[in-house]
Amino acid sequence: MSPNRVYLDHNATTATRPAAIAAMAETLAVVGNPSSAHAEGRAKRRLVEEARAKVAALVGADPACLTFTSGGTEASNLALTPSIRDPRDPRPVTRLAVSAVEHPAVAAGARFPKDAVETIPVDGRGVVDLKAVEAAFARHAAERPGERMILALMLANNETGVVQPVAEAAALAKRHGGLVHVDAVQAAGKIPVDMAALGCDFLALAAHKFGGPAGVGALVRAHEGLHVEQPVVRGGGQEKGWRGGTENVAAIVGAGIAAAEALRDLDAFASLALLRDRLEAELARLGDLVVFGAGAERLPNTSCFAMQGVAAQVAMMALDLGGVAVSTGSACSSGKTKASPVLDAMGVAHDLSVGMVRVSFGWSSRAADCDRFLAVWSEIARRNQASANAA
Structure with missing residues (x-):
C-alpha cells in the first residue's frame, strides 16, 4: 500500500498480517506433499493440522470438523446441497431458505434448484424477520414431514455490517427439524464467533477477511457425522474426501497464523x-x-x-x-x-x-x-x- x-x-x-506473510514464505521454501508418507510429507501435514486447529479455534469449533476450501464461496457451495446426509435425522434435505440480504454465493441457492429456494424478508434495518423464519419452517414441516429444510443466514452483512440474530433463527429452524448454515465470512475475526452458541450445523470462513491470504477458506461442521455425498471438488480424497486436490499448504499456514492473531486481537x-x-x-x-x-x-x-x-x-x-x-x-x-x-x-x-x-x-x-x-x-x-x- x-x-x-x-x-x-x-x-x-x-x-495480510506480516506474521502470516513470513510464515507463508518459509513454508514455500520447504518441499513436501502433505499426502506423502515420507518425512517431508509428514512435516507438511503437521503444518496443515496446526493451521486447522488455529482456524477452528477462531470459531470455537472442533478441528476434526474443519475442511479447507478456496474461500467462503466454495465453502457455502459445499454445504448448501440436497446431498446433505445427517445420521441424527435421515430425512432428505429438499428445500433452502435464504435471507434477502445474503451474499450472492448463497442468494443464488448454491447447489439447490431455483424452485427449491425460498427468500426470507428483512426489516428496514436489514435484520431478518424471525417470524417469517419460523413460518417458513413450520409450513415446510407440516406440508412435507418426510423432508428437511436448511436455513442459510449470514452472521454479519458485508455491505451494511448488520449482525443477524443467528442463534434465535437457528433455534426456530431446529424446532421444526431444520438445519442451519452460517456465512461467517465478514464476522470472524471482527466479533466473537462461537459455533455452538450460534446453534448452526455448517459455517463458512474466508482467510482474507481476517488477515490471511486470499484463496483459502474453510467449511466447519457442528459434528463429524454431517456429510455431503457430492463434494464440489472431487479428486484423491484429500480433506477426508470433502475436497480433492493437493492442499495449498502455504496459504493454509497463513490462514492459521492470521486466525490466531485475529482471535488475540478481538x-x-x-x-x-x-x-x-x-x-x-x-x-x-x-x-x-x-x-x-x-x-x-x-x-x-x-x-x-x-x-x-x-x-x-x-x-x-x-x-x-x-x-x-x-x-x-x-x-x-x-x-x-x-x-x-x-x-x-x-x-x-x-x-x-x-x-x-x-x-x-x-x-x-x-x-x-x-x-x-x-x-x-x-x-x-x-x-x-x-x-x-x-x-
Whole structure:
C-alpha cells in the first residue's frame, strides 16, 4: 500500500498480517506433499493440522470438523446441497431458505434448484424477520414431514455490517427439524464467533477477511457425522474426501497464523467502533446523511451510508483521486452501478441506494485514516452543497 494512500475497504479484503506473510514464505521454501508418507510429507501435514486447529479455534469449533476450501464461496457451495446426509435425522434435505440480504454465493441457492429456494424478508434495518423464519419452517414441516429444510443466514452483512440474530433463527429452524448454515465470512475475526452458541450445523470462513491470504477458506461442521455425498471438488480424497486436490499448504499456514492473531486481537478490533462512530458523527454535520443499518447491531468497523445529492460513483472517484479507497457496495459487485440488492431488500428508495458508500476499517487502520477520509469528503460535501444552491 502506498504511504500516500488510505485503504478503507477492509470488508472487501483486509491487509495480510506480516506474521502470516513470513510464515507463508518459509513454508514455500520447504518441499513436501502433505499426502506423502515420507518425512517431508509428514512435516507438511503437521503444518496443515496446526493451521486447522488455529482456524477452528477462531470459531470455537472442533478441528476434526474443519475442511479447507478456496474461500467462503466454495465453502457455502459445499454445504448448501440436497446431498446433505445427517445420521441424527435421515430425512432428505429438499428445500433452502435464504435471507434477502445474503451474499450472492448463497442468494443464488448454491447447489439447490431455483424452485427449491425460498427468500426470507428483512426489516428496514436489514435484520431478518424471525417470524417469517419460523413460518417458513413450520409450513415446510407440516406440508412435507418426510423432508428437511436448511436455513442459510449470514452472521454479519458485508455491505451494511448488520449482525443477524443467528442463534434465535437457528433455534426456530431446529424446532421444526431444520438445519442451519452460517456465512461467517465478514464476522470472524471482527466479533466473537462461537459455533455452538450460534446453534448452526455448517459455517463458512474466508482467510482474507481476517488477515490471511486470499484463496483459502474453510467449511466447519457442528459434528463429524454431517456429510455431503457430492463434494464440489472431487479428486484423491484429500480433506477426508470433502475436497480433492493437493492442499495449498502455504496459504493454509497463513490462514492459521492470521486466525490466531485475529482471535488475540478481538478486543482491539472492537475499539474500531470509536472510529466508525466518529466518522458518522462528522459526516452528519456535513450534509443530509442516512446510515444504513443504524439502530441494529453492526460490525464495529463498518459504516454504510448515503448523503443526499451525492452520487456513489462520483464520490468514490473523488475519494480515489484524494488517495482514499472505499467501496460502493460488495466487492463481488465491483464495476456495477445498479442499486444494491441488500438495500433493495431493506426497502431503501432507489435514488438513495444508488448513493451508497461503504467505509470499512481493518486491523491495520489508524485514526489518521479517518481524518484523511473526512478531509476529502468535506470537499465532496462542499461541492454538493454549492451545486444544490446553484440549482
